Amino acid sequence: MPIRTLVIGAYGNFGRIICRHLDCMPEVQLVIAGRNGASLAKLAEQLTDSERWCGDAMADGFAEALRALRIDWVIHTGGPFQGQPYHVAEACIEAGANYCDLADCRAFVSGIAQLDERARKAGVALLSGCSSVPSLSSAILDEQRQRFSHIETIEHGITSSAKMPGLSTIEGVLAYAGRPIPQWRNGHPCTVDGWLGLQLRHLPGLGWRLLNNVDVPDMAIFPARYGAASVAFKAGSGLMAGGLANAALALLVKLGPVRDPLPWARRLYRLGVRVEHWGDGKSAMYLDVRGRDENGQPLRLHAQVTALDDKGPEIPSCAAVALIAKVADGYRPQPGARPCVGEISVAEYLAAIDAPDKIRYSLDYRHG
Template structure:
């Protein structure tokens, strides 16, 4: 039977991409969901009249709606996830529907394990962080892990194009600007300031990009999954001005001159939208991994997923698409609640995006010290 998949936030930036891909899968029955009836109607017309549900997925009664619609899977794109409760996931448990979300919020993704017992009892799968991090980042490491006898350091990050994501995304990631976030140094937790720690990094095909320290679920997952003693993650805009603006906000928060970064996040979002045309449309996620090879000699892995022509948003969006492609083929993830790691291979991920001329994956190794 064709799975019935409901996408929350279907008319948002990521939701639209997911719906477009799912609508092209003949074996999927797509239901689009959101709180704005006009936006839903317009999207439904673009998707050849797909089913829709208008309402608040966070409100009581959502489980009843899922049962009435006979939903098999829910894809939750409705951020920001920072501080968001697990009401959607809990409704899925109640309704017997499986769930995944696009959160990259560390507390949200890693905290979903608190629902594990309830999900297992209901024979429901809840997967959080079905996005670039931690789904794709872990898929790349899982694919290359066999080259290492030991992994010591993982530094990875994302440099976006100048095209601004949705306001909710900006509000979410700037919520911890200037506030402590935990990374790892020499096997011990180490606090750094969110959106500070500026670094210039050269990314093949993109040139020099300015990156800031950012919080992601990987910081907890990678320490246990790969045994790395040093972990760092950075992110930044395609325009250096964006990285400098975020760092300026972080400094104001750090020294108590700004108490609430939310209004400033909105201002920076408006400002960034005005500068989009100055970008080159290129973005990338990179991984820089150091450790020992199978002979005990130093080994460095550098991997990068690059996107051109402003196709960067396809990367976080299509983890859910790749997962649904597996479901259509008969895949049944183990019941329980956990971060979305180990569910999708790099090959499946890239196949779901389906843009080989605009989204490319490269891997290189360097043996010896250097």
């Protein structure tokens, strides 16, 4: 029997990518979902075989719709997830459907655990953060941690191409501009200012990129999972002007002249769309890990996933694709509600993207 998979926000930036991949999988029966019937119809014309459900997944009655459609898996791409309730996940529990989302909000991904007992009783898996972070970042660390006797610091981040993601993504990540976000330093919690803390970092194949402090689920997951005393995350645009604009907004929020960053996030989004053609199309996720090898000697790892030709959005999108492909091959995640870590290997992730000429994965170990 095909895996009946419903994608919420199917015509959005990430949803379209997921649908395009799932449409090519004979083991999957795709159901595209959203609130705009015209957009759903337009997307359906671009797909080989799909069903449509037009409605609000956050409204009452979604569980009944899932049962009527006989849905096995729900992929929730409808951000921003900052402050979003768990209505979709709760409907999945009620309908007996498995669930994953593309959330990159620390509170949302960590908070999914409040549904763990209910999900276990219902026999369904609820996996939050099925995206670059924490799914891919943790997959890389899980596979390389055996080289370390002890991990001391993890510094990682994402630098995108200049091509703009969806507006909801921009609204979500700029919601905490200028506001304190928790990180870890030397075994103790600390706070840094969102979208400040500018840093120039040189990345192989990309050159110099400007990065800012960003909040991600990894900050809550990695200290306990890997025993690292210091964990930090930064992100930035392919155009340095974008990083400076985000920092300027953050500073205005911190100092007080701007109280609500969301209207400015929309303005920055429109400006970014106008200038995105100036970018080089390159993006990357990197991890710098420091610790000790089995002999107690200092060891450093630099891992990097690089995307060319504006293929960066494939990386956050294809965690869900890799998960469904694995399920189609017989994998059954344990019932319960948790962050999506330890579910997908790096090889499975890259196979789902299926663009070896556009997506490159590199590892560099050095002693000292």
